[in-house]
Amino acid sequence: MIVYVARRVALAVLVVAGVIVLTFVIAHLVPGDPAATWAGPRASAAQVAAARRYLGLDRPAAIQLLSYFGGILTGNWGVSIHTHRPVLSDLAAVAPASLELVTAAMIIALVVAVPLGLISARWPGRAGDQAIRAGSILGVSMPIFWLALILQLVFAQRLRLLPVAGEYSPGLLFTHPLTRVTGFGLIDAPLTGNWPMFGSILGHMLLPAVVIAAYPAGLLTRMIRAQVLDTVGDAHIQMVRALGFGERAVFGRFAMKLAWNPVAAAVALVFAYSLVNTFLVEAIFDWPGLGSYATASITSLDTPAILGVTLFIALVYVAANLAVDIFQAAIDPRIRLR
């Protein structure tokens, strides 16, 4: 087991190194001269040259790469051209809101996917199954940014059921200001007893979370259906039936329990995937997370910020993959021995 974990970790480290190199390459694909951009449009040639020296752009590429590498590892992820703050601290400020949002989306997705997947598996081929399968394919085919706009129009603006945008009602800034402890609004609010804020954040989170939940819900429904159908012919399912358990228990408790392992793996992976989907949703709902930060950076061509977000999410993805690998090996000894 130790050997397996060590191998996976070593591989992950290698991949992370490669990811950092790749982001370095992307950074240098930017057309134009970064030194000139830094120095400004009215800089003289001498000032541009000075800027180049200052930014270290006159050194050979290999040295630049090494220093970039070292920077990443020591927490220097560059400075955002837009906010003029270190990218890493920008990320620390905006990441919690997105992590909250995606977590909420995953919960919604599971609440939808488990019952629907089970129903689909229990009566395969019938009308209900076909409808659920069509629905889940609809979920994974959804243009997220469009769904966000539509839901915002219908529920927030026309029906006025839900808030339009923002993380919480602006008025609460004055009446019940939120003291940030962990950075996570939904944790800080109850922690400081600020229940009106808690409710407001929840309400504002609902629409964007539902939008982001569409893809995972579709994916997980299909996966649960496939996993449960796979086990339905197994001997232990027959044994449980022979003991007198009804079909609902057979599917809901016994078959489903077996499906949790691969489903948990998928949840970890689609979590990182959904973090990227926030790019398409947060700006529309004014949700102050990674997505809004990324969209703003893209619009203002803030390369350090764009790459910082990219690196961050890639690291989350690698970490999630690693965690899944180790978790699955711990549960199923056959995986380690392969």
Next chain:
Amino acid sequence: MRLRITGLQVRFGERRVVDLAELAIAEAEIVGLAGESGSGKSMTTLAVLGLAHTVGARVDGSVRLDGAELTGLSQREMREVRGRRIAAIFQSPALAFSPVFRVGSVVHRALRLHGMTRTEAAAAAQRAMRQVLLPPALLDRYPSQLSGGQLQRVAIALALALRAEVLLADEPTSALDVTVQAEVLELLRDLRDREGMSVLFISHDLAVVAELCDRVAIMQDGRIVEQGPTSRVVTAPASSYTAELLAAVPRLGAGGGR
């Protein structure tokens, strides 16, 4: 006769896999159902339990338990019978237990399903484990942590705890070593003698059948070609098929049941 099967036919579409004219088991009796693999023996178990539809098969005929007809019952009524009155153990005990549940969890849930309270279930489980000569602590383990023999004994313990009247044993020893096999066979004899259970012992291993069973039925292509007391069938087979099967067995005639 406690369990009486008459005219049982199991069909997959047009293909008939089981065609049992008559098979009966009395109280405190072990009846063997022997034949080659694929002769339809396992489908008989599913048919008796009313689970043939789960593999897409159709069942006709009669199965009577203590005189009451089972084949017409609704699924809800059959669930009362399964486990509680007719129990089953299967060929690969390692596969029969769900790998993600502790063994005791399944036992406990099954007992509670059939009406016991939490304390009654715990007590019954412990008692049954001791009866099969296993330490009750093994209930806390996962199937991957127990040997095939141990798992099979847990399955038998489950049937004991549920106080089933009939045990359908589908190739229970085929996946076990010979020494472990002997222990399981001894347990089955105990069930017959001490609990008065009716056991249907299904196997392709004629030697084991001959050693264990009181009466034996020989199956070929879904049909019973011969039935009778083990000692008679083994020494003076009436059917040529039985004779062929017997000839193929390396070591014969340890005698019949008791």
Next chain:
Amino acid sequence: MIEAPSTLPTGGARLPRGQALRRGLAANPLLVAGGLLSALIVLMALLAPLLAPFPGDAGSATHPFLVLRPPSAQHWFGTDNVGRDVYSRVLYGARISPLIAVVVLAISCAVGIPLGVAAGYFGGWLDEVIMRVTDIFLAFPPLLLALALAAVLPASITTVIIVIALTWWPWYTRLIRGQAASVAGRPYIDGCRALGISRRRIIFRHILPNSITPLIIQVSLDVGGVILTVSALSFLGLGAQDPTPDWGLMVAEGQNYFLTSWWVVTFPGIAILVTAFAFTLLGDGLRDLMDPKRIFLR
């Protein structure tokens, strides 16, 4: 995308023929629906010049007096903020996204298949190197790498094609490599080698055909995914530029007028949804058809 390799049938699966095909289709209404819908979309794309009432609107025409008109008999989908007929633009848009998808997938296959076969067949250090590079690219969730690249490159359709192809090829490499490795390990390949059959023949006549089936299924499943990625990039302004009638771009342009003129955003978005849906249905149904186990379980 995430569920790719594990849920695919092994290389032994084949497309059923004749009666089996007909039965498979009958049992799979979703496949039939997906196939018909996809065919319809392709047809509309091809016939766009004939079907569009205002073909010029798909280009640089503007009509200042018809700005933001709601759907009517004249303009089925209404008009946008410079007076262009949304219906015509949506029709012409059907030529863009699917075409980009085809090009992207073709490039990904062209890169991924040779690399995968090389890695799977030759094994050893070549395999290690190729797979490590693949792993690094796969460390990025699909949209992310494309986004990062597109953000630093000039916005255009070409950029979109290149960046998506760059993010897509590793999936196919990994897929083909797995298949090729398993086929190459089979005893009969050793037999071929012993008979003196040339390496090239082995690869082209044995390894390749047996590895291809899961790839075909995966490609058909991916069409929808690529279309969504394309529209996402366009929405963020990184893809096609005005006046190209790219659906994602149309949604982005209509955003500001959405409150009062819902049609500018709704119809292009529905087009994206329906197209991705149709092709994914088709791919899903194909997968079902080719997997013998699934036919049985239905």
